[in-house]
Amino acid sequence: MAEAFAPMQGMRTSHSVKLVSQHSGHVSMIPSKPRLQRQGASRNLSNLLRATLSEGGSVEKKVDLAKVGTWFGATVVEVALLSAAMFAVQTIGGYLPPIGYKCLAILFFASMALKSRIFSILDASRPTMGEVQETKRPSWTPPPIVFPIVWSTIGILRTVSSVVVWEAVGRQMLVLPLIAMMTHLSIGDTWNNINNVERRKGSAVAGVAFVWTSVVTCTYLYWKTIPLAGMILAPSVLWLSIASVLIFNIWMLNGYEPILPYKSE
Template sequence: MNQANNMGILEKFVNTVMGVKTANQQSANTAIATTQELDITAVVVYKLGTILQIVTMLLVLLGMEKLVNLIDSNSAVPSWVSTVLTSLFFAVFSLRSRIFSLLDNTRSRQTYDQVIRPKWSPAPLVFPIVWMIIAVLRVISSVLVWQEMNHQFLVLPFILFVVHLAFGDTWNTIFTVERRLGAAVPVVIFGPWLSALVVTAIYWQTNPVAGMILSFSCVWLTVAAVLVLRIWQLNGSEPLYPLKRTPVVSS
């Protein structure tokens, strides 16, 4: 009984930190695919949403750089203050990058719980735990890179990092929120997975320790990409693009 209670507390804590909603959120209105036609509107929305998120986060980086420069130039402020502030900043970026997105980025287990999954697929609770660990590793590696870049924020490693986070949030919209299992396959490969490799490489080039720390995310995203591919195969292998949908009211 105590073990079950402890697991329940752990699950609640992890889901709270990561913003994962576990309740069934099905609405009376659902959307179903009726044709094999490409949903051009969805493609445009995804692209615009991703671009706007990237631009917004870059502006935030610029603002953060100016703030830290002011702190560093003030001799009355201890040197560690900017490091602590930067750590908190990257923690927000790593845990809540979706607040900068105009797309619906609700974190929910609903899709994962309902689709057919391979036998080796991790338990639902594993995902928020691993992503919480990755968030910590992102903060540590980013602070190391920030120190190496003389406390600058609007630099190539962080620009690529922002792009990677935006790609991940857009993928979440496609897979978790809208349950487009086909479109999620190429997006996860050419979005979060590929960009993670690029970010890790540039971090490694800037500071080898930072690159090694961040490399764990590449391993996890490789597993995630393979899992998304298998889920797509096991659930009908719909076309690898967003299908046009029409709303229907369930009785």
């Protein structure tokens, strides 16, 4: 009987207890102890979430719209400067023999593929080895020597594919596919400022999404212009896909910094 009664007691404790007043006959409900514990735990969880949001700045701090505007503005300015440079190359090329114009175009595309940041109004420096070592990275991160090799290779692919497009469109510079390439390079330079100079790992996650989208768009436009150019540029999409996953993992390993920049107190 005792064993059969034990479950019944357990069932009764999960409900409220009825108390009947001897004088008035009024019935009142008093929550049982387990229910009070659950309610207390719920309140504690709610308070913890509010405290976490407050500490993280999602509630009390304001998004630094000026900083976001600076990033977008710098990107637009760089695209404009690169477009002006392409116009200058095309103008000068008109006075040169065909082989001279082609050499000038190759030199321009190669320079922009590797050093487009000279047109950026932001500091788009590459990270130092010390900064790289200070950052927590996933175990599958490629060794440091891989990065300059890969980026140099991508620079060559950008140059060759751009020259192929340039030839296919009648040696015109200011055409949509080539402007898309300049936009991709400009977005990448702005991302370098966010990630390497300002070291905003959260904003770098959002920024690398723009970089990836721009290279996919550029590759599509190159392929649409002439499939060979799209195929030449395609490996850069693969590499930037890997790089995007790497940036996301670095963000997680280093404390989930805010995605958007917030104004400092």
